[in-house]
Amino acid sequence: MLRDNQDAYGHQLYDFYKGRQVVEIVERDDGLIDPSETYPKYYLSEYKDWSLRERQAARYVKGRVLDIGCGGGRWSLYLQKKGHDVLAVDISPLAVKVCKLRGTAQCQSQVYH
Incomplete structure (x- = not known):
């Protein structure tokens, strides 16, 4: 499982979920740097x-x-609402927290090797 200081993606999701403005910056190995609020x-x-x-x-x-x-559980939530039995899994503890806050019934952040 990721430690809190390793969970940049989870912090981004959680902050956005809480209504804070966030920007994701994608930097590729070809030199493209793409800051995005979307x-x-x-x-x-x-x-x-x-x-x-x-x-x-x-x-x-x-x-x-x-x-x-x-991630934030968008597929899990949709499929759960459609009646599917869904287990949502992510390496990010904060992403899983967002899933739970949004209503995903079954989610976990444990990763087994």
Whole structure:
């Protein structure tokens, strides 16, 4: 499990969830640096705001769901509302906390090797 000082992604999600302004900066190995205020909003977005491709993919989900790398839980929450038995898992303890605060029934941050 990540220590608190290693969980930059979790802090970003938690701060955004709490209404604080956050910026995600993506730096790629090709030199591109992309600061964005839209990524955090995307990570916590509702189904109606998903891309067409994501909405189409959601129609094919059947049975129980293991959401590995669940982040803020947007897929977990949507599928849970659709009646699926969902387990959301993330290495980030704060991301899992956000999932729980948003209503994800089953989520955990333990990672087994």
